[in-house]
Amino acid sequence: MELDLAIRFLVIAADSFIGLVLIALVLFVIYLIGLYCIDVTQTKHAIRRNYPIIGRFRYAFEHLGEFFRQYFFAMDREELPFNRAQRSWVYRTSKNVDSTVAFGSTRPLNVPGTVMFMNCIFPTLTEDAVEPRRITIGPYCHEPYSTTSLFNISGMSYGALSAPAVQALSQGAAKAGVWMNTGEGGLSEHHLQGGCDLIFQIGTAKYGVRDKDGLLDDVKLKTIANYPQVKMFEIKLSQGAKPGKGGILPAEKVTSEISKVRGIPEGQASISPNGHPEIRSVHELLDMINRVRRITGKPVGFKIVIGGSEWLDDLFHAIQQRGEEFAPDFITIDGAEGGTGAAPMSLMDYVGLPLAESLPLVVDKLCEYGLRERVKVIASGKLINAADVAWAICLGADFVTSARGFMFALGCIQALRCNKNTCPTGITTHNPKLQKGLVVSEKAERVKNYAHNMMHYVGIIAHSCGLKEPRELTRHHARIVIQSGQSILLSELYPEVAYRTHNTSAVTPTNRGKS
Structure with a gap:
């Protein structure tokens, strides 16, 4: 039944x-x-x-x-914008796991542009090595900034990044003893949470320090300067991936908190102007630099993508006329290979000089005008591995900053969804379900490891060249492969320029005596 x-x-x-x-x-x-x-x-x-x-x-x-x-x-060294070999090195160093490889390099050594460092027959012994020397930025400021940090976090805004990502970067930077650039999106509590040194970036929209007309508000600027963690101010004229175009933050990323930090309407796309209305000449640039420096009492510089170089002569002439105390305290040079969450392809692919051309150009111009010691140089643009950083130092950079390197340290998988609010790792999204995968304490430790290991491996390259610390690297310590397949010294490709006296009488200063 x-x-x-x-x-x-x-x-x-x-x-x-x-x-x-x-x-x-x-x-x-x-x-x-x-x-x-x-x-x-x-x-x-x-x-x-x-x-x-x-x-x-x-x-x-x-x-x-x-x-x-x-x-x-894709092979390990084929993919763009960053290949698997580059990303894997960052992943391993950020996790503090073995980064050695076996059987031989997969990097071709005959491709034009390939850089090779010249090892010394008598390398520096470990016991003779020293820490990178301390550099002071802004000697004429009320509060100069002095640091030994060589590799730092480049500008990434809260809004482009999620709150947990900013918190992890802030905490990791404090542990590693490196600075963190806020990006143009203003100063949030997430930046301050970790206790690291901060560089406040003033973008074209003046987020966080803007008045009702979108111009610089001196009172708000002074309020930002009162935070002890804020050590310097960077005026952003342009960035690598989109020179001549302002920042782009989609409407879905403009939350109530971000609208408050930036001083803009909630739920509306945040599009920055493509330039500063107050800065339309080199004299107005110097005026703005000295205005910010006078109000804040802290070092002030600017960030730029180099196109033509004639304006550099005009700028340095103007500085010679006014006096070196009126010079920017630093210049951040971003190469055309720099990245961003959103940019028109026509700008990202075709506008601006790569760092390999712009960095030695600016350094040599500073030497030519006798301003090299006065104005510090920060290099930015696709520098995520130790060899990249060592190369930039050889060409004259005082500091190196990286954005995407630290994003990889946070766990970025190069999903190319930065502008979609759907980042699968929680780094560039404001979706709480996706953010929960980013554990702040764990990622902060990886940020610290990445920064520490970067300096360790840059040091290894310097020691191999017979130097005691990385900042001793010069253009005589590296070679570059040219079209013939042979290599030449960087000093041959970029001959160092000696200071020479310029006739500045032809330049009429418009703001002598102003600060």
Whole structure:
């Protein structure tokens, strides 16, 4: 009896299952017919019109191709913007795991542009090595900034980054003893939480220090300067990925907290102007630098992507006329290879000089005008490995900053979703469900490890060259491969420029005596 009931139940269940399958198939067929009708009648896409339904797979495969190339097809040193070898080094150093490799390098040594450091027959012994020397920025300021830190966190705004990401960077920077640039999005409690040294960036929209007209508000600026953690101010004229274009923050990222920090309406896209309305000449740039320095009492510099170089002569002439105390305390040079969360491809791919050209150009111009010791140089732009940092020091950088390197330390997988608010690692999204994957205490430790290991490995390169500390590296300590496949010293490719006296009488200072 019980067996008959069980068999009858199974038959009914099977009939129901078959019925559901048949219903699902009918609905699926109706759905395909609907898609077919849509495809053959629409006029925007030729592929879908000529190959209805099947043509739709092209777009899916095109999207999935990004991920298949990253994980299955691209070689370790092929992928862009950062290849697997570069990212893996950051991941390993940030986790404090073994970063040695076996059997030989996979890096080709005959490609033009390849840099090789010249080891010394008598390398520096470990017991003879010293820490990087201390550098003072802003000697004419009421509160100069003095630091030994060589590798620091570049500008990334709260808004572009999530709150947990900013907190992890702030805490990690404090542990590592490096500074953190706030980016143009203003100063938030998340920046202050970790207790690290901060560089406040003044962007074209003046977020955090703007008045009702979007211009610089002296009272708000003074309020920011009163925070002891804020050590310097950086006026952002342009950045690597989008010179001539302001910051772009999608509306979905402008939360109530971010609108308060930036001083803008909630839920509306935040588009910065493409330039400062108050700065339309080198004289006005010096005026703004000295205005900020007078109000804050702290070092002030500017961030720039180099295009033409004529304006540098005009700027340095003007400084010679006014006196070196009126010079910027530092210049941050961002290469055209710099990154961002969102930028027009026409700017990202085609505008601005790469760091390899712009860094030695600016350093040599400073030497030419006798301002090299007065104005410190910060290099930024795709510098995430120890060799990158050592190379920048060879070319004359006093400091190096990195944004994407520290993003990798936070766990970034280069998903290329920074501008979509769908970052799978929680770094560039304000979706709480995605942010929960970013554990602040864990990632802060990785930020610290990355910074410490970076300095360790840059030191290893310097010691191999027979130097006691990284800042002793010069253009005589590295070679670069040229088109013939042979290499020459960086000092041959970029001959160092000696100071020479310039005739400044032709330049009429418009603001002598102002500070």
